[in-house]
Amino acid sequence: MWLTRPLQERSTQLFLGILFMALLVVSVLHVALPEGHALHVSAYTVTLLGKYLCYALLAVAVDLVWGYLGILSLGHGAFFALGGYAMGMYLMRQIGDRGTYGDPVLPDFMVFLNWQELPWYWYGFDMAWFAFAMVLLVPGALALVFGWLAFRSRVTGVYLSIITQALTFALMLAFFRNEMGFGGNNGLTDFRDILGFNLRTDEVRLGLFIATGIALALGYLVCRAIVTSKLGRVSVACRDAEARTRFLGYRVERVQLFVFVVSAMLAGVAGALYVPQVGIINPSEFSPLFSIEIVVWVALGGRATLYGAVIGAILVNYAKTVFTGVMPDAWLFALGALFVLVTVFLPQGIAGLLKKRRKPIDVGSGPSQPATAAEATP
Amino acid sequence: MSIPRWLTVLLIVLLTAPGLATAQEGDSAEALLEQLAEASPRDTETAIKAIATSGHERARDWMDAYGNNRLSQVKDTGQIVVVLNNRGRDWEVADALTGENLGEMSRRDLDRIAVNNAIRRQLEGVMAMMDLYANDVGVREAAALDLMGKVDGAIVGDVTARIEEEPDADIRSRLELAVAIYQIEEQGSAEAISVLAGSLHPRARAALNNAVASEDPALRPAAEQALGSIEQKLKLNKTAETLYFGLSLGSVLVLAAIGLAITFGVMGVINMAHGELIMLGAYTTWGMQQLLPGQPGLALILSIPAGFLVAALAGIAIERSVIQFLKGRPLETLLATFGISLILQQLVRTVISPQNRTVVSPEWMSGSLVINDALSLTLNRMYVLGFALVVFAALMLIMRRTRLGLEVRAVTQNRAMARSMGIRATRVDIMTFALGSGVAGLAGVALSQLTNVGPNLGQNYIIDSFMVVVFGGVGNLWGTLVAGLTLGTINQLLEPWAGAVLAKIIVLVFIILFIQKRPKGLFPQKGRAAEA
Numbered sequence: 001m002w003l004t005r006p007l008q009e010r011s012t013q014l015f016l017g018i019l020f021m022a023l024l025v026v027s028v029l030h031v032a033l034p035e036g037h038a039l040h041v042s043a044y045t046v047t048l049l050g051k052y053l054c055y056a057l058l059a060v061a062v063d064l065v066w067g068y069l070g071i072l073s074l075g076h077g078a079f080f081a082l083g084g085y086a087m088g089m090y091l092m093r094q095i096g097d098r099g100t101y102g103d104p105v106l107p108d109f110m111v112f113l114n115w116q117e118l119p120w121y122w123y124g125f126d127m128a129w130f131a132f133a134m135v136l137l138v139p140g141a142l143a144l145v146f147g148w149l150a151f152r153s154r155v156t157g158v159y160l161s162i163i164t165q166a167l168t169f170a171l172m173l174a175f176f177r178n179e180m181g182f183g184g185n186n187g188l189t190d191f192r193d194i195l196g197f198n199l200r201t202d203e204v205r206l207g208l209f210i211a212t213g214i215a216l217a218l219g220y221l222v223c224r225a226i227v228t229s230k231l232g233r234v235s236v237a238c239r240d241a242e243a244r245t246r247f248l249g250y251r252v253e254r255v256q257l258f259v260f261v262v263s264a265m266l267a268g269v270a271g272a273l274y275v276p277q278v279g280i281i282n283p284s285e286f287s288p289l290f291s292i293e294i295v296v297w298v299a300l301g302g303r304a305t306l307y308g309a310v311i312g313a314i315l316v317n318y319a320k321t322v323f324t325g326v327m328p329d330a331w332l333f334a335l336g337a338l339f340v341l342v343t344v345f346l347p348q349g350i351a352g353l354l355k356k357r358r359k360p361i362d363v364g365s366g367p368s369q370p371a372t373a374a375e376a377t378p
Numbered sequence: 379m380s381i382p383r384w385l386t387v388l389l390i391v392l393l394t395a396p397g398l399a400t401a402q403e404g405d406s407a408e409a410l411l412e413q414l415a416e417a418s419p420r421d422t423e424t425a426i427k428a429i430a431t432s433g434h435e436r437a438r439d440w441m442d443a444y445g446n447n448r449l450s451q452v453k454d455t456g457q458i459v460v461v462l463n464n465r466g467r468d469w470e471v472a473d474a475l476t477g478e479n480l481g482e483m484s485r486r487d488l489d490r491i492a493v494n495n496a497i498r499r500q501l502e503g504v505m506a507m508m509d510l511y512a513n514d515v516g517v518r519e520a521a522a523l524d525l526m527g528k529v530d531g532a533i534v535g536d537v538t539a540r541i542e543e544e545p546d547a548d549i550r551s552r553l554e555l556a557v558a559i560y561q562i563e564e565q566g567s568a569e570a571i572s573v574l575a576g577s578l579h580p581r582a583r584a585a586l587n588n589a590v591a592s593e594d595p596a597l598r599p600a601a602e603q604a605l606g607s608i609e610q611k612l613k614l615n616k617t618a619e620t621l622y623f624g625l626s627l628g629s630v631l632v633l634a635a636i637g638l639a640i641t642f643g644v645m646g647v648i649n650m651a652h653g654e655l656i657m658l659g660a661y662t663t664w665g666m667q668q669l670l671p672g673q674p675g676l677a678l679i680l681s682i683p684a685g686f687l688v689a690a691l692a693g694i695a696i697e698r699s700v701i702q703f704l705k706g707r708p709l710e711t712l713l714a715t716f717g718i719s720l721i722l723q724q725l726v727r728t729v730i731s732p733q734n735r736t737v738v739s740p741e742w743m744s745g746s747l748v749i750n751d752a753l754s755l756t757l758n759r760m761y762v763l764g765f766a767l768v769v770f771a772a773l774m775l776i777m778r779r780t781r782l783g784l785e786v787r788a789v790t791q792n793r794a795m796a797r798s799m800g801i802r803a804t805r806v807d808i809m810t811f812a813l814g815s816g817v818a819g820l821a822g823v824a825l826s827q828l829t830n831v832g833p834n835l836g837q838n839y840i841i842d843s844f845m846v847v848v849f850g851g852v853g854n855l856w857g858t859l860v861a862g863l864t865l866g867t868i869n870q871l872l873e874p875w876a877g878a879v880l881a882k883i884i885v886l887v888f889i890i891l892f893i894q895k896r897p898k899g900l901f902p903q904k905g906r907a908a909e910a
Contacts, residue, residue: 072709149894158648158708159897162844163890169841170886173879288841292716299713332724339717343710344703 006224015307016217023213030206043202047277048321050209052314054274057216059297059309061266064223066295067304068232069259070239071156075164076267077291078171079139081281083268085175086138088188088281089122090131091199095192108190109183119181128195135272136265143264144257151253151260156242165288172286187282194276205277212273216310219266223306226262235259293335300342302351311350407434411458411474414444415451415491422497430504438508440474445501449474450488459488503533510540510553518544522552527581529560559585568596575604578615578751583608615753620870626759628866629766632859633824634839635846636770637817639858641693642847644777644790645810647701648712652843653836654722655815658692659685659822660831661726664735675740678823685819692722693815697808719836726833734832743827762824769820770859776813777855786810790853845889851899861900865889 006012026041026049033040058080065071097104101111105118124130146167150160178184197204226232237245238252246252275281284290293316301312316338323331342349410432414425429437439460443449448461450471459471459480468482493501506528509521529537537557544550558573562585571589574582586608589601634656641649649655663681670677696718704711743761746754777783788796789806797803825835846865850857865885872881896902 072712146890149891153894153897155893155897158712159848159893161709161712162848163893166841166845166886166890170883170890173883173886177879292713295713296717329724329728332720336717336720336724339720340700340714343714343717344700347710 002225002229003221006221006228009224009228011307012221012224015220015310019213019217019220023210027206027210030202043205046202046209047205050205050212050277051274052317053209053212053216054270054277055294055297055317056310056313057212057219057270057273058267058294059301059313060216060219060223060306061263061270062294063298063301063303063306063309064226064266065260065263066298067306067309068227068239069235069256070242071256071260072161072295073164073260073263074161074288074291074295075166075168076263076294077288078164078168078286079143079264079267080271080274080294081171081175081283081285082139082142083135083271084275084281084285085182085188085271086125086131086134086268087272087275088191089125089134089182090128091191091194091276092188093122093126094194095190098192099190107183107188109186109188110181113178115181122181132272135268139264139268139271140261143261147257147260151256154253165291168286168291169288172283172288175283175286183282185282187280188275189280189282191276191279199276199279208273208277212277215269215273219269220306220310222262222266226259227306231255231258296335296339296342298349300338300346300349302349302354305349305351308349308351315350407432407436407475408458410434411440412456414440414449415456415458415489419492419494423500426497426500426504430508436474436477438505438512439477441501441505441508443474444491444493445498445505447490447493449491449493451491452483453487453489458491459483461488507533507536510537515546515549518546519549519552522549522556525553525556526579527556527559527585529556531564534560555579555582558582562586562589562597562601566594566597568600571597571600571604575607576611578608578611578753580751612752615750619753619755620874621867622755622759624867624870625863626763626866627870628863629759629763630821630825630828631842631846631866632862633762633766633769633821634818635843635850635858635862636766636773636855637814637821638843639847639850639853639855640773640814640817641811642844643853643855643858644786645807645814646708646790647811648708648715649696649701649811649814650712650716650840651696651719651722651836652715652815652818653838653840654719655689655692655818655836656822656825656839657722657726657831657833657836658689659819660737660826660835661730661735661822662688662819663823663826664737664831667738674738675742678740678743678827681823681826682820685823686816687819689819689822690812690816693818694808694812696815697811701811702804702807719840723833723837732833734830737826737831739827758827762828765820765824769817770855773813773817774855782806782809782813845886848893849889849899851901854899854901857899857901 007016026046029039029041030043030046035042058076061079062073062076065073065076092107095107099108099111101108103111106115110118125134146164150163155163174180175182175187176185182188191199193199194204194208197207199205227235234245234250235255237248237250238255242252271281271285294313297312297316298309299312300316301310302308316335319334320331323334346352410425410429414422414429417425426441429440434440440449443460448464449458450461451458458474460474460477461469461471462479463470464485467485469485469488470479470481471483471488472479506521506525509517510525512518512521525537534557537553541550541553541557544553554573555577558567558570559581561567561570562574571586574586577583583605586601586605589597590605592598634653637655638649638652641647641652659681662685663678666677666681666684667674670680696715700714700718701711704714739758743758746756747760748754777786785796785801785806786809788799788801789803789810793803796806821839822835825831825839829835829838842865846862847858849865850859850861868888869881869885872884876884893899
């Protein structure tokens with residue numbers, strides 16, 4: 001089967017091995033050891049790690065389009081947030097009449113805004129299967145429409161980056177509006193149940209953590225399967241020489257569209273798993289800053305490696321947790337410096353350091369090189 | 379407002395014969411005030427009349443102070459004073475007769491001269507008439523404007539009499555309007571309607587609306603017609619106002635984007651820290667005003683070169699430290715400069731403050747240009763609009779007419795060839811980047827007059843700026859100008875029915891769709907440069 005083929009690679013085996021070991025160790029340390037034990041992993045830490053894994057999956061999604069397709073998306077936060085909102089809507093409906101206002105159908109914020117009935121786009125989100133389908137379909141549909149428009153007219157490179165940023169910015173502004181029916185500024189929160197289990201118990205938190213780990217493993221496998229397939233090789237060809245690939249007879253825009261949509265769906269899944277663990281989704285996830293932060297995780301970890309994206313996401317977010325705890329003011333300095341240092345001194349990221357003996361991939365030359373690239377060397 | 383006619387006549391006589399008035403001033407002014415201070419409520423009216431007709435040069439001030447509860451008598455000496463500042467325990471007072479500042483005085487030593495609402499109404503009428511006869515045109519104009527809809531039977535004759543004498547045509551027509559409103563509302567006069575026909579004053583419209591609603595067959599058709607013409611005129615003015623705001627917003631966008639049009643459009647460098655360079659310019663203005671307290675105008679003018687320099691130096695630092703190592707890797711440049719933008723923002727937060735700073739507008743920039751009653755254009759926006767055009771023209775000149783511009787274009791089109799012709803490409807890079815950054819600083823100076831100056835200032839403009847450059851066509855300064863003004867105007871036209879946020883979203887979506895259709899923008903570069 002196409003999905004199991006990557007399992008024969010050593011790098012995939014290694015990655016999945018480490019991932020599952022980590023899941024196992026964390027679970028055992030959390031469950032088996034009593035609280036107060038030096039090695040006990042608290043529920044808080046489990047949720048925090050679950051959050052990192054969500055970010056890791058998101059980073060893998062970005063690496064798929066940036067590393068293997070050469071499209072620098074500055075709007076992947078939008079897909080992440082849309083997946084999160086789909087999940088959030090399901091969780092909102094699960095609250096039922098236990099909200100502050102006790103309305104059996106309308107979420108609290110709608111009662112607060114004096115809405116009389118549920119907007120049509122909230123229909124169906126009381127059913128888990130529908131909501132989970134939407135987690136994939138909504139980001140996928142947005143990516144499909146956006147990508148179809150963009151790739152068909154051959155918008156690539158910097159232009160594409162900027163309009164993806166505009167896309168997420170526009171969505172952020174839209175979701176901030178109360179009239180949109182997604183809770184405006186405050187977003188969706190105060191969740192209680194997922195699939196009938198109480199979200200606030202440690203067992204469910206652990207379950208979500210493990211589910212996220214499995215989702216990351218599956219996402220990694222899907223991406224690996226894509227990049228090792230013929231399609232993946234064509235997409236790398238698109239990245240390195242788009243015009244040449246087109247002249248060879250490949251439908252470049254179809255390849256780009258397919259990979260872009262898959263990546264958006266993965267981002268949606270990451271968002272959907274993120275929301276129940278964090279307990280809130282609000283429009284700030286759409287902010288251009290968040291989207292561009294994802295890119296720096298990937299850049300730090302190393303582009304076009306997939307596992308590098310995971311390493312980068314976990315490292316940067318761990319650093320963020322530490323910094324914002326110890327000296328919050330310094331975090332933006334550190335993040336800013338990270339952007340600069342990685343791009344100037346570490347163009348292939350940590351993964352590039354790890355595999356120095358192998359011939360490095362040519363990171364510098366994306367498909368979108370303006371001719372200045374050729375002229376840069378005097 | 380009721381002033382007996384005899385009073386006004388007397389007033390005119392006294393005011394037009396100042397020699398006569400001052401002759402009896404001296405001792406009588408003091409007596410008049412004394413009389414007011416000691417008058418029983420019933421006699422107050424007479425006392426006020428006496429002061430109004432005294433022709434004393436300070437009579438107007440006394441009335442004003444009296445109406446505002448600020449006329450007091452010193453308990454010990456019986457001296458009448460005007461309270462200048464009544465905060466706290468000690469009040470600052472001035473001698474009512476001479477206007478001399480007497481310093482602070484305990485409020486216990488003062489006896490306030492009592493005033494009530496009936497007296498205030500009388501005072502208002504007296505003061506309005508006094509103002510109509512004032513020597514200062516501005517005072518007369520304000521008084522005439524104030525009379526709109528306030529003319530009543532008691533003063534209509536006086537006002538009509540004043541119309542004949544008023545030398546200023548504008549004030550005359552205002553007074554005519556005020557009288558016409560009275561005639562329509564109180565006397566049902568149909569002829570007066572024609573006077574109101576062209577007026578944009580809301581009170582005139584209200585009078586006409588009332589006339590239409592009154593169903594008076596003599597008034598209604600004429601009033602309806604007059605209203606129609608007014609509505610049409612209003613609509614025109616409304617459109618003009620929207621256009622003005624649109625152009626103003628557009629000029630801000632142009633200013634913010636024009637520097638980017640150079641660094642991104644001409645050099646191909648994606649500078650995500652561009653917004654922060656704008657912010658630096660704005661903070662330079664703030665700093666300049668801190669250095670020169672009390673002289674906001676001078677500080678603002680000095681900020682123009684200073685803002686340019688600060689931002690240009692910052693730009694050079696960015697170019698030398700980061701961008702030069704990332705030549706030909708636009709996506710990496712984007713990320714690195716984004717990092718710089720984060721650092722600059724946080725730097726401002728840490729060093730200065732996370733809070734917004736206020737930048738004062740100099741006097742000659744505040745206020746507005748009043749075109750008519752329905753349309754007034756704020757001056758600061760007009761200055762910014764003009765400034766944007768000047769900056770644009772200067773940039774065009776630099777790019778087209780100077781050695782630097784020539785070299786920049788040469789390096790952009792063919793770097794290797796330019797180098798072999800003896801152009802120092804590296805130096806050109808630095809100069810170009812400094813120029814683009816400096817212009818961002820200028821934008822910051824201008825923006826400090828319109829918005830809050832805070833660490834997030836730049837962030838708010840970076841996406842818009844890129845949109846403008848991309849929409850206009852990369853590498854084309856004219857395109858940036860047209861795109862900025864167009865987007866600003868579209869935004870403002872949409873705002874009335876879509877709301878500010880939705881208008882912005884619509885514009886963004888419009889640009890995203892537009893780029894699909896014309897990936898190279900409104901004015902794509904043609905020829906060889908386009909392939910670069």
